[in-house]
Amino acid sequence: MIPRVLLLLCLCSSLAPLAAQEHFEGKPLRRVAFLPEEQPLPRADLLRNLDLHFDEPFNAREVSVAMKRLYLTGRFEDIVVEVEADGDGVALTFKTTPSWFVGRVAVAGVPEPPNPGQLANATQLNLGTPFVSRNVDQAVANLKETLKSNGLYRAKIFPEFQADPPYEQIHIRFDVTPGERAKFAAPVISGDLLRSESKLIRTTRWRGWLGFGGYTDFTSSRAQRGIERLRQLYREKEHLTSRISLEKLDYDPATNRVTPVVSLEKGPVVEIRPDGVKFSQRKLRQLVPVYQELAVDRTLLVEGARNIEQYLQIQGYFNASAEFEIGDVENNVQSILYTIDRGERSKLVDLAFEGNKYFDDDTLRERLYTRTASFLQFRHGRVSEDLLKKDREAIASLYRSNGFRDVEVSHKIDDAFGGKQNQRGVRIIVKEGPQWFVSAMELEGVNLQFYEYIRSLMQSNPGQPYSDVSVAADRDAILNYYYNTGYPEASLEFSVKPGSAANRVAIRFTVNEGPRLFVRTIVLSGLEATHRKLIDTRISLKPGDPLSLTALTESQRELYDLGIFARVDAVIQNPDGKERNKHLLFDMEEAKRYAFDFGFGAALGQIGGGGSSGFQNPSGTTGFSPRVSLGISRTNLFGIGHTASVSTRFSNIQERAVISYLAPQFQGNPNWNLNISGVFDQARDVNTYTAQRLEGSVQLAQRFSKATTLQYRLAFRRVAVRDIRIDPALIPLYSQPVRVGTAGLSHIFDRRDDPAATSRGLFNTIDISLATKVLASQATFARVAWKNATYHRVARQTVLARSLTFGWISGMGKTSTPEDIPLPERLFGGGANSHRGFPENQAGPRDLVTGFPLGGNATLFNSVELRFPLLGENLGGVLFHDMGNIYRSVSDISFAYSQPVAKTPFCGYGTCGPDYRFNYMVQALGFGIRYRTPIGPVRLDLSFTPNSPRFRGLEGTYDEIIAGKGRTAEQRISRFQFHFSIGQTF
Numbered sequence: 001m002i003p004r005v006l007l008l009l010c011l012c013s014s015l016a017p018l019a020a021q022e023h024f025e026g027k028p029l030r031r032v033a034f035l036p037e038e039q040p041l042p043r044a045d046l047l048r049n050l051d052l053h054f055d056e057p058f059n060a061r062e063v064s065v066a067m068k069r070l071y072l073t074g075r076f077e078d079i080v081v082e083v084e085a086d087g088d089g090v091a092l093t094f095k096t097t098p099s100w101f102v103g104r105v106a107v108a109g110v111p112e113p114p115n116p117g118q119l120a121n122a123t124q125l126n127l128g129t130p131f132v133s134r135n136v137d138q139a140v141a142n143l144k145e146t147l148k149s150n151g152l153y154r155a156k157i158f159p160e161f162q163a164d165p166p167y168e169q170i171h172i173r174f175d176v177t178p179g180e181r182a183k184f185a186a187p188v189i190s191g192d193l194l195r196s197e198s199k200l201i202r203t204t205r206w207r208g209w210l211g212f213g214g215y216t217d218f219t220s221s222r223a224q225r226g227i228e229r230l231r232q233l234y235r236e237k238e239h240l241t242s243r244i245s246l247e248k249l250d251y252d253p254a255t256n257r258v259t260p261v262v263s264l265e266k267g268p269v270v271e272i273r274p275d276g277v278k279f280s281q282r283k284l285r286q287l288v289p290v291y292q293e294l295a296v297d298r299t300l301l302v303e304g305a306r307n308i309e310q311y312l313q314i315q316g317y318f319n320a321s322a323e324f325e326i327g328d329v330e331n332n333v334q335s336i337l338y339t340i341d342r343g344e345r346s347k348l349v350d351l352a353f354e355g356n357k358y359f360d361d362d363t364l365r366e367r368l369y370t371r372t373a374s375f376l377q378f379r380h381g382r383v384s385e386d387l388l389k390k391d392r393e394a395i396a397s398l399y400r401s402n403g404f405r406d407v408e409v410s411h412k413i414d415d416a417f418g419g420k421q422n423q424r425g426v427r428i429i430v431k432e433g434p435q436w437f438v439s440a441m442e443l444e445g446v447n448l449q450f451y452e453y454i455r456s457l458m459q460s461n462p463g464q465p466y467s468d469v470s471v472a473a474d475r476d477a478i479l480n481y482y483y484n485t486g487y488p489e490a491s492l493e494f495s496v497k498p499g500s501a502a503n504r505v506a507i508r509f510t511v512n513e514g515p516r517l518f519v520r521t522i523v524l525s526g527l528e529a530t531h532r533k534l535i536d537t538r539i540s541l542k543p544g545d546p547l548s549l550t551a552l553t554e555s556q557r558e559l560y561d562l563g564i565f566a567r568v569d570a571v572i573q574n575p576d577g578k579e580r581n582k583h584l585l586f587d588m589e590e591a592k593r594y595a596f597d598f599g600f601g602a603a604l605g606q607i608g609g610g611g612s613s614g615f616q617n618p619s620g621t622t623g624f625s626p627r628v629s630l631g632i633s634r635t636n637l638f639g640i641g642h643t644a645s646v647s648t649r650f651s652n653i654q655e656r657a658v659i660s661y662l663a664p665q666f667q668g669n670p671n672w673n674l675n676i677s678g679v680f681d682q683a684r685d686v687n688t689y690t691a692q693r694l695e696g697s698v699q700l701a702q703r704f705s706k707a708t709t710l711q712y713r714l715a716f717r718r719v720a721v722r723d724i725r726i727d728p729a730l731i732p733l734y735s736q737p738v739r740v741g742t743a744g745l746s747h748i749f750d751r752r753d754d755p756a757a758t759s760r761g762l763f764n765t766i767d768i769s770l771a772t773k774v775l776a777s778q779a780t781f782a783r784v785a786w787k788n789a790t791y792h793r794v795a796r797q798t799v800l801a802r803s804l805t806f807g808w809i810s811g812m813g814k815t816s817t818p819e820d821i822p823l824p825e826r827l828f829g830g831g832a833n834s835h836r837g838f839p840e841n842q843a844g845p846r847d848l849v850t851g852f853p854l855g856g857n858a859t860l861f862n863s864v865e866l867r868f869p870l871l872g873e874n875l876g877g878v879l880f881h882d883m884g885n886i887y888r889s890v891s892d893i894s895f896a897y898s899q900p901v902a903k904t905p906f907c908g909y910g911t912c913g914p915d916y917r918f919n920y921m922v923q924a925l926g927f928g929i930r931y932r933t934p935i936g937p938v939r940l941d942l943s944f945t946p947n948s949p950r951f952r953g954l955e956g957t958y959d960e961i962i963a964g965k966g967r968t969a970e971q972r973i974s975r976f977q978f979h980f981s982i983g984q985t986f
Contacts, residue, residue, distance in 0.1 A: 026057045030089035040075040040098045040168050045580060049073060058083075058090040067094075074130070074577025075099055075168070100131040101573050103162075103169030104525040104587050107143065109176040113150050113219060116589060117567050122146040123174070128573040128585050131170045143174060151218035151258070153251055154179030167523050167573070167583055184215035184223075185257035191264035194237060203229050206260070218258045223249065227262070231294070234266055240294050241267035241334070268334040270296060276340035277312070287311060288338075296334060301326070305338065309384070312342045316380025318413075318424060319343035347373045348381025350417050350425035358402065358432060367394040370426060374795065383426060391428065399432060403465025406433035436466040438507060439499030445511035450485075454478055466505050471496070474509070482513065486546030489514030517547040520581035523573070526588040530564065531639045537668035538562065539586065547572070547582055558670065559588065563643070564636040566591040590636065597631035597647070615725055618851035618953045619973045620687050620839040627651040641665070654683045671703040679717075686841045688852040689721040689734075691824045711746040716775070719824040727849040738822045741775030742783075744768065752791065756936055758984070759799050763789040771825075772812070779822055780812040789986050799867045803986040805834065807859040808890050818857045818889045826855030827886055832979035833986070835861050835882045837924025837945035842973060844886025845918050848906055851953025851971060856886040860893055863985060870929070878928035880985070882943070885922050892919040899949055906952065913952050913970060923947055924977075930984075941979045948973040 029052060039046060050066040067079055078097040083090060105127070107119035114122075123139035140157050147155040155178045162171040184206040189197055201207060204226030207215050216222065227246050234242040243265040250259040272288055285291040288304035305322040312320035320342040327335035351372050353361050368391045373381040392409040399407035408431040417425030438460050446454055455461075457477040459470040475492055482490035491512045499506045519541050524532060538558040540551050556570040566589045573583040633645035642663045649656040656679070663674040679695045695717035702710045720737035745768050752761035767785040771777040789803040807827050811820045830838025844856040861884035870877035887893050902915035926943030955967040 024058050024083055024085070024090045025060065027085075028055045028089040029058050029092065030054065030086040031091040033091065033093045035093060035095045039096065041073065041579065042581075046070070046094075048580070049578075052092075055089075063092065069578070070094070070096075072578040074574045075579060098168055099574075100163075100168050100170050102127055102129050102131050103164055103167075103171040103585075105172050105174075106526075107174045107176060110147070110152070110155075110178050111181075113221075114146055119143065119146060119174075120567075123172075125172060126571075127569050127587050128571040128575060128583075130574070136172065139172075140174070143176070147176070147178070148251075149220035151181040151183070152178045153182050153253070153256065167521065169523070169573075169585075171525070180256060182218045182251065182256045182258050184218050185252070185255070185259040186215070187260040187262055189262045189264065192266035193264060194234060194239075194266060200230065200233075203233055205229065215257075220249075223258075223260055226260070230262070230264070234264075235291070235294065237266075238269045238271065239266045240270040240290055241296055242294065243267065268329050268332045270334045270336065272336045272338065274308075274338045274340055277308075277342055283311075290336075296326070296336070298326075301336065306386075308338065308340060310386055312340070313384035314378075314382050316345045316347060317342040318346055318348075318383060344422055345380065346415070346422040346424050347379075348383050348424045348426065349373060350414075352425070352427050353430065354427055355430040355432065358404070358435070359398065364395055364398070364428070364430075367391070367398060371796065381424070383424070388426070395428065395430065399430070401467045401469040403435040403437060403467055404432050405436050405467075407431065408433070434503045436503045436505060437499075438462050438464050438466045439501065439504035440506040442506075442508040443511070444508065445513065447513065450481070454481060457481065460507050466496075466507075471507065478509065478511065480550075482511075484548045484550045486516045486518060486548065487513050488517060488547065488549060515578070515580065518581050519543050519545045519547055519584055521583050523583050523585050524588070525585070526590070528590055529593070529636055529639045530588075530590060530641070534562070534640050534668075535559065535586070535588075538665075541584060547584075552584065555586075559586070561670075562641045562664065564591055564641050565589060593635050595633045595635065597629070597633075599629040601627045601629075615850050615852075615954045618687060618725070618846070618853070618951070619842055619971065625651050625653050627654075637661075653685050654681070656681045656683075666700070673701040673703075675699045675701070684723075686828055686853065686855075688725055688847070688854065689823060690723045692720045692722070693824065694718045707749055707751050709748040709750075711744075711748070713744040713746070713769070714742070714775070715744065715769075716741045719822060721823050724823075725850050725852045726847040726854070730847075734823050738825075739776065739778045740771050740822070740825065741777040742769045742771045743775060744770070756984075757932075758791045758801070760791050760793050762791075763787075763986075779820070779825065781816075781821055781825070782810050782812060784808045787986075795868075797869045799865075801865045801867060801986070803861075803863045805859065805861040805884075809857040810890070821857060823855065827857065827859045828853065828855045829859055829861065829884075829886050832939075832941065832981045835863075835884055835922065835924065836880070836926055836941050836943040836977060836979055836985075837882055837922050837948060838973065839977060843884075843922070845888050846916075846949075846951045848915070848952070849954060851951045856888050856892075858887040858890040858893055860884045860887070865928075865985065867930070874932040876930040876932070876937070878930060878939075878941070880924075880926050880928060880941070880943075882924040882926075883921050885918065885920065887919050894919045894921065896920040897923070897947055899947060913968060914950075916949070916951050918949055918951075920947075922949065933982075936983045938982055939980070939984070941985075943977045943979075945973070945975050945977065948975050 032047065032050070032052065034043070034046065041049070049069045051069065052062065052066055063081060067081060070076055070079055075098060076096050077099045080095040082093040082095065084093070085091070102125050105120050105123055105125045107116060107123070110119060122142045124142060125135060125139050136159055140159060143157055144155065155176055158175045160173045160175060162173070163169075164171060187201060187204070187206065189200060193200060205216075206222070206226050223246060227244060231242065231244045234244060243263070245263045247261040247263050250261060251257075252259070270290065272284060272290065274284065279287070287307040289300045290296055290304065293300055301324050305324055308322040309320050320340070322338055322340045325337045325339070327337065348370070349372060351365070351368070351370060353364055356364060369382070369387040370391050371378050371382040373379060388411050392411065396407050396409045410429045412427045412429065414425040414427070417423045439462060441458070441460055441462055443451070443455065458474045460466065460474050464470070471494060475494065478492055479490055491514070492509060494507060494509045497506050498504070521543055522539060522541065524535055527535070539555040541548065541555060552570050556568050559565055559568045569585070569587040571585050573585050627649060628651070629647065629649045631645060631647035633643055635643045637644050642661065644661050645659075647658045658677060658679050660675060660677040666672040666674040676698045677696070679693065681693045682690065684690045695715060697713060697715035699711055699713040702712070704710065717740050718737055719740060721735060724731050724735055726734070747766050749762070749764040752758040752763050765787050769783045771779055771781050773780060785807045787803065787805045789801065792800045794800050809821055809825070809827060811817065813820070828841040828844070829835060830843035831840035835843055842853055845854045846852060847854055861882070863880060863882045866879045868877055897920065899920050900917040902917060904915060905912045906915035922945060924943045924945045926941055928939055928941040930937040930939050950970060950972045952968050953971045955969055
């Protein structure tokens with residue numbers, strides 16, 4: 001209101017010269033000038049706003065209206081008009097004082113907390129709004145309060161201003177001398193103490209760890225968290241109506257300490273008891289909201305009774321009822337008794353529809369919460385009065401959106417369906433009524449150049465069903481189109497009248513387009529290390545374009561997607577000003593350039609251990625492998641949004657270091673990503689050997705759509721193995737290091753609804769690579785890997801998932817054999833993520849002498865899972881079947897169930913025995929448990945493999961084998977396997 005009054009006063013004072021120049025009335029207007037010559041708006045825009053016509057008679061009132069239009073642009077703080085003779089006419093000189101606007105606001109010198117974003121927000125100086133000097137004083141006051149709430153009571157604030165005349169901006173920087181952060185002092189606690197004062201202070205955690213090290217730094221959030229911990233303590237002791245309050249915070253400038261004054265009122269112990277049904281204390285706390293609200297309120301108790309009824313109804317007690325009674329307070333105990341009658345348990349066996357003609361039963365059933373009984377999900381069905389009410393509303397809404405304005409939906413419950421007690425049937429009755437249609441539709445006020453396109457956006461066309469939903473959708477579609485083409489003030493009204501026939505309506509849409517706005521300039525601020533070119537390529541709006549709010553938001557999103565900004569503000573300068581061309585302001589805060597990562601994990605299972613000297617246990621032993629990871633990354637390298645990182649992983653089965661360079665949105669194209677990496681890896685996850693890999697690669701990824709990505713790759717590596725546990729005669733051959741150079745192509749098609757917890761969709765990948773002498777490769781071979789997975793929802797929370805994996809390696813020489821492929825390049829499989837009937841990497845061919853796995857040149861795995869809820873929302877179950885194997889070559893792939901044995905026995909090291917072969921299909925059946933966590937499901941899988949492989953293995957040390965003293969024994973991979981890991985199998 002104040003700016004409007006000031007405007008009127010200014011306007012009146014500026015018109016005074018006009019009143020004194022009445023003798024100029026009627027003379028032609030010859031010239032219009034502006035002082036100073038540099039104006040906030042281009043001269044063409046100024047004249048367009050004035051709307052004064054040269055050589056036409058001068059009129060003082062028209063000039064006053066023109067001045068008002070200039071004021072409404074928001075670009076001028078003061079305007080004075082001088083009138084003088086110009087030959088036989090009149091000349092006008094507009095003397096203006098420009099308005100200034102808030103530019104970048106920064107607060108420097110403050111250690112976190114608070115962070116820079118919180119401080120900038122505390123100033124309440126919004127980017128692009130008019131600059132008013134008194135608002136700076138309020139900003140300083142706001143900052144002081146924010147700093148005090150974070151313990152910085154001694155802070156001093158010095159605002160600095162920097163003018164940006166080309167864009168009429170004032171950049172404001174608040175330099176802060178923070179002083180020492182205050183610390184907590186011993187709190188003053190009064191009232192009902194459940195524990196000793198020292199233990200209550202320890203509960204608040206206002207002192208150091210376990211009470212040592214003195215009091216911690218003060219922040220208001222830390223103070224509130226301490227109070228909440230006290231409330232939690234009293235709540236756990238059943239004092240649900242306790243009053244724990246932070247009365248005040250006393251600051252002592254002499255000691256720079258803050259003393260919290262805490263008042264404790266415990267109130268009576270609230271004892272809530274169910275009668276008639278046993279509930280665990282945890283479930284009771286979930287159902288009765290008194291525990292959450294910390295108040296014994298009749299409304300909350302009624303809600304608790306309703307929650308109990310609904311819970312029991314969903315368990316199959318469809319006639320359950322609950323009532324409560326509040327007892328008197330005796331011996332400081334407030335008793336509340338819920339009397340529960342759950343009635344007979346029954347099963348919902350039938351859910352039918354009656355009267356529905358327009359929609360079939362399946363279409364209606366998809367929208368229902370009510371469910372009939374099923375073995376895997378709802379053993380007694382799911383139905384209650386509240387759920388049926390929601391179902392009726394959902395069906396009615398569906399009909400109304402398709403033109404059935406008078407639809408009525410009701411239901412009937414049969415308590416003895418089919419003449420059997422404890423079986424229920426629900427019949428939903430639909431009275432559709434007549435269907436209403438649009439007989440005529442008029443669209444008024446639309447620019448002819450937009451008319452046809454807007455008509456194509458609309459649903460409420462003649463002959464189409466009429467509904468309020470369609471009309472609302474049409475309204476949103478029209479306004480969104482206008483907002484996105486530069487008409488931010490567009491508005492729309494519609495009216496509906498009876499049509500020319502029964503059950504027909506005529507609709508009229510009237511559009512008020514308002515003025516069209518355009519982009520004047522793109523103004524950037526806050527860039528320190530980032531190159532402007534990187535920003536320009538991400539902003540889709542250019543000077544002269546219609547001002548699209550959607551494009552503005554999309555540009556802001558693309559800048560965030562670069563991952564180098566902590567904050568991006570994208571606003572229109574002078575948003576309320578009536579000017580045709582607008583400055584767009586992008587103010588950015590660059591994120592921290594260095595990030596450090598630390599992680600700890602572990603693996604549990606039969607995880608190999610290829611570094612030991614013995615040849616026992618070729619199928620692996622159960623072990624525990626702790627894992628530590630460290631990483632550092634540097635973002636926005638060279639100011640172009642690239643990232644360089646180093647990550648390491650250490651465990652007793654792997655040492656790994658990766659150096660990578662990532663160029664996202666390569667060359668400004670959002671669909672291209674470039675990744676260059678170097679890897680050193682030493683792993684013992686295959687029980688046969690210890691592998692060492694040194695690799696460099698470059699990969700270019702191209703995204704064609706949200707679902708489809710292509711990856712082009714060149715890789716050069718040196719692979720070597722040691723500690724090989726195979727026939728000693730073959731060790732010299734396989735222990736030679738090999739140089740491999742490959743070119744590869746990957747196609748990824750991902751239509752899953754949620755990669756972390758997929759319920760429906762398709763995932764398909766195929767990878768083709770070629771190792772050739774052209775790339776200086778000592779081994780030449782081609783590799784193909786294909787994986788196809790589908791997901792089908794068979795019930796609301798039950799998913800049928802399947803995955804098929806095929807791999808093939810083939811030597812390129814004319815006389816090449818499968819044994820020519822280096823050991824580390826072969827295919828290995830089995831374990832938690834491929835075939836759960838095997839320990840990790842234990843599938844496929846084995847050395848005939850030692851029994852250790854050799855890998856193969858072909859793989860075929862198929863997995864099927866039925867995923868279903870097991871207990872509550874977080875615990876799920878899985879029934880699975882895995883089948884497949886690793887094969888010596890693609891021609892050896894077999895679907896045989898039984899393991900083949902060669903006719904001629906194998907003899908070696910003084911003994912003979914069956915010569916087992918491995919080209920058959922290993923089957924595994926199992927059950928798994930999934931516990932949902934924020935980082936993915938934690939899973940435990942238990943499997944049984946009736947046809948697990950047999951093999952012959954050696955016993956003894958390496959020296960004993962060389963001396964011919966090794967012993968052979970028939971062994972078998974255990975039929976029972978367990979796997980513990982994180983994430984879904986596929």
